[in-house]
Amino acid sequence: MSDQQEGRTELSHLGKFALIDRLTDDFPLRHDSSFKGIGDDCAVLGTGSVKTLVTTQTMAEGVHFDMTYTPLRHLGYKAISVALSNIAAMNALPRQVLVSIAVSNRFSVEALDELYAGIRLCCDRYDVDLVGGNISSSRSGMVITVTAIGEADEKQIAYRSGAHLHDLVCVSGDLGSAYSGLLILEREKVTFQADPNFKPNLEGFDYVLERYLKPEPRIDIVQLLRENNIVPTSMIDVSDGLASELLHICKQSDCGCEVYEERLPIDYQTSRVCSEMSQNMLPVSNALNGGEDYELLFTIRQSDYEKIKELSGIHIIGHITEAGSHAMLVTPQNSTIRLRAQGWHDNQ
Amino acid sequence: MSDQQEGRTELSHLGKFALIDRLTDDFPLRHDSSFKGIGDDCAVLGTGSVKTLVTTQTMAEGVHFDMTYTPLRHLGYKAISVALSNIAAMNALPRQVLVSIAVSNRFSVEALDELYAGIRLCCDRYDVDLVGGNISSSRSGMVITVTAIGEADEKQIAYRSGAHLHDLVCVSGDLGSAYSGLLILEREKVTFQADPNFKPNLEGFDYVLERYLKPEPRIDIVQLLRENNIVPTSMIDVSDGLASELLHICKQSDCGCEVYEERLPIDYQTSRVCSEMSQNMLPVSNALNGGEDYELLFTIRQSDYEKIKELSGIHIIGHITEAGSHAMLVTPQNSTIRLRAQGWHDNQ
Numbered sequence: 001m002s003d004q005q006e007g008r009t010e011l012s013h014l015g016k017f018a019l020i021d022r023l024t025d026d027f028p029l030r031h032d033s034s035f036k037g038i039g040d041d042c043a044v045l046g047t048g049s050v051k052t053l054v055t056t057q058t059m060a061e062g063v064h065f066d067m068t069y070t071p072l073r074h075l076g077y078k079a080i081s082v083a084l085s086n087i088a089a090m091n092a093l094p095r096q097v098l099v100s101i102a103v104s105n106r107f108s109v110e111a112l113d114e115l116y117a118g119i120r121l122c123c124d125r126y127d128v129d130l131v132g133g134n135i136s137s138s139r140s141g142m143v144i145t146v147t148a149i150g151e152a153d154e155k156q157i158a159y160r161s162g163a164h165l166h167d168l169v170c171v172s173g174d175l176g177s178a179y180s181g182l183l184i185l186e187r188e189k190v191t192f193q194a195d196p197n198f199k200p201n202l203e204g205f206d207y208v209l210e211r212y213l214k215p216e217p218r219i220d221i222v223q224l225l226r227e228n229n230i231v232p233t234s235m236i237d238v239s240d241g242l243a244s245e246l247l248h249i250c251k252q253s254d255c256g257c258e259v260y261e262e263r264l265p266i267d268y269q270t271s272r273v274c275s276e277m278s279q280n281m282l283p284v285s286n287a288l289n290g291g292e293d294y295e296l297l298f299t300i301r302q303s304d305y306e307k308i309k310e311l312s313g314i315h316i317i318g319h320i321t322e323a324g325s326h327a328m329l330v331t332p333q334n335s336t337i338r339l340r341a342q343g344w345h346d347n348q
Numbered sequence: 349m350s351d352q353q354e355g356r357t358e359l360s361h362l363g364k365f366a367l368i369d370r371l372t373d374d375f376p377l378r379h380d381s382s383f384k385g386i387g388d389d390c391a392v393l394g395t396g397s398v399k400t401l402v403t404t405q406t407m408a409e410g411v412h413f414d415m416t417y418t419p420l421r422h423l424g425y426k427a428i429s430v431a432l433s434n435i436a437a438m439n440a441l442p443r444q445v446l447v448s449i450a451v452s453n454r455f456s457v458e459a460l461d462e463l464y465a466g467i468r469l470c471c472d473r474y475d476v477d478l479v480g481g482n483i484s485s486s487r488s489g490m491v492i493t494v495t496a497i498g499e500a501d502e503k504q505i506a507y508r509s510g511a512h513l514h515d516l517v518c519v520s521g522d523l524g525s526a527y528s529g530l531l532i533l534e535r536e537k538v539t540f541q542a543d544p545n546f547k548p549n550l551e552g553f554d555y556v557l558e559r560y561l562k563p564e565p566r567i568d569i570v571q572l573l574r575e576n577n578i579v580p581t582s583m584i585d586v587s588d589g590l591a592s593e594l595l596h597i598c599k600q601s602d603c604g605c606e607v608y609e610e611r612l613p614i615d616y617q618t619s620r621v622c623s624e625m626s627q628n629m630l631p632v633s634n635a636l637n638g639g640e641d642y643e644l645l646f647t648i649r650q651s652d653y654e655k656i657k658e659l660s661g662i663h664i665i666g667h668i669t670e671a672g673s674h675a676m677l678v679t680p681q682n683s684t685i686r687l688r689a690q691g692w693h694d695n696q
Contacts, residue, residue, distance in 0.1 A: 009457035019457065020483055023464045027471070027478040031443050033499070034477040043479035045400075045444060045497065052393075052400060055480065056495050060450045062487035095379050096393060100493050102408045109357035109367065116371045123375070129382040130375040131391035132403065135368055139410035143486065145448050145493035147404050149393065151381070 017341075039252070040160050041089035041236060042150065051157060053150040055086035061141035068192075069185045072111055074213045075144075076118025082239070083148035084126055084217035085294040089237035090159070091222055092152035096131045097123065100145040102138035126219055156226070158235035158298060163253035167233050167299040169318040170308065172221045174265040175242055176283060179290025180273035181205065181212030187277070208269045215294045221314070222296075228307050232298035241291040244341040246327045249299065256325030259318030259339075262332050264288075288329070288339065365689075387600070388508050389437035389584060390498065399505060401498040403434035409489035416540075417533045420459055422561045423492075424466025430587070431496035432474055432565035433642040437585035438507070439570055440500035444479045445471065448493040450486035474567055504574070506583035506646060511601035515581050515647040517666040518656065520569045522613040523590055524631060527638025528621035529553065529560030535625070556617045563642045569662070570644075576655050580646035589639040592689040594675045597647065604673030607666030607687075610680050612636075636677070636687065 011019060024038045035051060036044035042053040059065055059079050080097055087094040099119060103112070112135075123130050128148075188200035202209060218237075225232065234253055236245045242264070250256055264287045274281040299320055300308055308314060318330075327339040359367060372386045383399060384392035390401040407413055407427050428445060435442040447467060451460070460483075471478050476496075536548035550557060566585075573580065582601055584593045590612070598604055612635045622629040647668055648656055656662060666678075675687040 007458060011451070011453055011455065011457060011460075014457055016483065019460070022457070023460055023483070024478065024481075027468065029477045029479070030475060031477055033443055034479055037477060037479040038481075043444065043446065045479070054402075054444075054446060054495065054497065056404075056446045056448045056482065056493065058448045058450050058482060058484050058491075058493065060484060060486045060491070063450070063485045096382055096391065096402075098391065098402060098404045098495070100404045100406045102406050102411070102491050103359070105359055107359065109359060109362055109370070110355060112359075112367070112371055120375065127378060129377045129379055129385060130372065131377070131382050131385040131393070133372075133386075134404065134406060135364065135371070136406050136408060137411045138408045138491065140488055143406075143408070143450050143491045143493075145404065145406065145491075147402065147446070147495045149402065 036159070041086040042092070044090070044157060049154050051152055051154050053087055053090055053092045053152060054147065055083060056145060056147045057083040057086060058143060058145045060143045066189070068189050070213065072114035073118035073121070076115040077122045077214050079144045079146050080119055080122035080128070081215050081217050082294065083146035084128065084219065085237045085239070087148050087150035088217045088219050088222050088296060089235055090150070090152065090157050091225065091232055091235050092150040092157060093219065093222060094126060094128050094148055094150045096129045096149040098131060098147040099133035101133070101135050102143045103135065104138050104140050104142070107142060126217065156231060158232040159252070160234055160236050160249050161252040163234040163249050163255055163299040163320050165255065165320055165322055166302055167320040168302060168305060168316050169257055169259055169297070169299055169320065170314050170316050171238070171242070171265065171295055171297045172218050172314055173293065173295040174267045174270070175238065175293050175295065176270045176286030176290040177208045177211040177267045178215060178292040178294070179212070179286050180270045181208035181210070182292070183273055183277060184209060185212065205269060205273070207267060208273060212292065215292065217294060218296045224311060228311065230300055230304050230307055232300055235296060235298040238293045238295045238297055239291060240341070241289040242297065243288040243327070243339040244291070245297045246339060247341050249297070250327045253320070254323045256321040256327055257318055258321055258328045258330050258336070260330045263315060263317040265315045384507070389434040390440070392438070392505060397502050399500055399502050401435055401438050401440045401500060402495065403431060404493060404495045405431040405434060406491060406493045408491045414537070416537050418561065420462035421466035421469070424463040425470045425562050427492045427494050428467055428470035428476070429563050429565050430642065431494035432476065432567065433563075433585045433587070435496050435498035436565045436567050436570050436644060437583055438498070438500065438505050439573065439580055439583050440498040440505060441567065441570060442474060442476050442496055442498045444477045444497040446479060446495040447481035449481070449483045450491045451483065452486050452488050452490070455490065474565065504579060506580040507600070508582055508584050508597050509600040511582040511597050511603055511647040511668045513603065513668055513670055514650055515668040516650060516653060516664050517605055517607055517645070517647055517668065518662050518664050519586070519590070519613065519643055519645045520566050520662055521641065521643040522615045522618070523586065523641050523643060524618045524634030524638040525556045525559040525615045526563060526640040526642070527560070527634050528618045529556035529558070530640070531621055531625060532557065533560065553617060553621070555615060556621060560640060563640065565642060566644045572659060576659065578648055578652050578655055580648055583644060583646040586641045586643045586645055587639060588689070589637040590645065591636040591675070591687040592639070593645045594687060595689050597645070598675045601668070602671045604669040604675055605666055606669055606676045606678050606684070608678045611663060611665040613663045
């Protein structure tokens with residue numbers, strides 16, 4: 001193959017998840033305090049019943065964010081949000097963050113002030129302590145890595161691997177809106193680049209833009225589930241798109257699932273973006289493959305149905321099927337489509 | 349000033365430590381489990397007597413490493429080493445690491461295999477579990493961020509702030525050798541760039557080269573101190589150079605110090621590099637300002653003198669002086685020179 005010349009395999013040939021599997025295969029866990037290692041949204045540490053959860057998340061300029069349309073305050077907020085979302089994805093509550101920034105001299109002290117104002121805002125909002133980190137030079141652009149630390153009782157922690165046959169598949173909020181916001185920003189950027197006097201038209205897209213630029217970790221959903229004595233059997237956050245996340249749960253729980261297209265929660269602004277962009281762009285595609293929604297996807301026992309059905313902001317979208325079956329989308333016409341991972345940043 | 353036009357302050361104008369102080373000033377600690385926040389080598393977390401230490405360390409291509417002469421296996425090893433050194437710098441033992449890598453498609457899968465072989469080697473050597481992390485794209489080059497997690501009894505932890513009047517100032521290993529190794533590599537690189545047929549001459553510099561390319565965290569010193577029932581009153585690792593680290597301890601402990609030039613441990617290869625490079629290059633300058641030695645600089649009570657004086661690999665280089673005095677170097681001629689931070693990557 002063209003991308004495997006002279007013993008060189010391109011990163012794109014393997015894909016993100018296969019690459020991580022290859023590189024981290026067979027790393028031993030030697031310490032009792034390493035309760036759960038690689039393979040979920042967080043590592044789980046500690047020997048007592050209350051566990052410490054640790055996760056690390058990187059955002060690189062030009063890959064995860066574009067300075068053309070990303071206010072630095074939003075960027076700081078989002079960097080924290082995205083890391084906290086990984087803590088929420090284990091049904092845990094965040095406590096501390098450390099922030100490491102590599103930054104080129106293109107950025108000024110005042111620019112970093114703005115970035116940290118956003119970091120501070122998100123820490124305040126989610127009751128999280130900034131306890132460390134560092135700032136170093138980079139040759140070009142900015143790379144932000146946030147380490148988030150959380151806490152949960154061992155019995156509360158939800159892994160990707162715990163889904164069982166007939167469990168209900170649930171998702172919070174709505175899907176596809178963050179990607180729709182990105183589409184609008186990219187469209188306006190292209191027009192702006194062609195005509196610097198052009199004034200971007202973002203009216204009527206405030207919701208999807210905020211979903212992309214300033215997402216919120218769903219700590220409130222973790223709290224809501226606790227208040228209602230519901231412990232999800234499995235959980236993950238929607239960072240790469242619903243399809244990709246469903247496949248993670250199915251793979252790690254050794255099961256399949258059926259989710260119903262008409263049950264997928266899609267905001268009207270997402271539908272509007274799709275209809276403006278192209279006749280061929282379907283809102284359901286954004287919901288399945290858009291990514292960056294940072295909603296929580298989780299499964300619960302059928303016996304918890306009565307408890308969950310009245311909770312606002314949580315949608316039951318399907319159920320878990322037996323081992324050996326696939327992750328399937330059921331259309332309104334009752335045909336089924338096998339889900340494939342097409343996360344728009346699969347290679348990040 | 350030329351670098352403060354139109355409300356823009358250049359990062360270089362402020363310097364690394366002042367920048368960190370400015371950005372992280374006044375972040376509140378809300379949780380009991382945030383035992384010690386920003387301002388030392390690690391954050392200290394937990395409510396029990398056994399504390400969890402967390403630190404994060406970034407290495408960026410073109411700033412902290414140069415792919416021209418850095419084997420990827422060494423780079424992976426060093427990325428872990430440097431993070432573990434921060435744990436050692438608190439007199440604690442490392443347990444887990446998470447590794448986040450942002451990498452451009454210039455690197456192949458096989459290159460990352462090499463990097464991870466080095467990561468694995470260092471984890472094996474220091475009995476550390478790789479429990480998480482992520483891999484993402486970067487627009488250019490490689491940025492590696494390692495989060496290291498350690499453990500120590502509250503009474504064992506050594507902060508930068510604990511030095512007292514008359515305490516003895518100690519340092520492990522030798523100083524200036526890593527920077528000397530870097531000087532050799534840079535010299536050979538320049539010659540190689542002028543003549544691609546040139547074969548680098550690295551003979552006789554194996555020790556200083558290894559010190560730069562593959563440093564070791566001094567976990568052995570932490571263990572040696574424990575075996576001899578010595579708890580340092582303060583501690584830091586030598587990443588930016590002895591002078592810079594002494595100033596950190598003096599500032600945070602509200603004291604001064606005197607260190608004796610003739611007591612500074614300097615390897616003969618370091619002296620040889622200096623004499624080859626320039627008649628004006630003094631080995632003591634490399635020791636004071638070279639950085640990246642990852643030795644431990646610490647203070648002990650005078651009452652521990654009898655215990656420490658026989659320990660191999662630890663050098664008593666001076667003593668702590670009263671509040672209001674400065675960090676001073678005492679020359680063999682008994683004159684004193686006030687130390688200033690001139691870390692060779694002060695702005696990283």
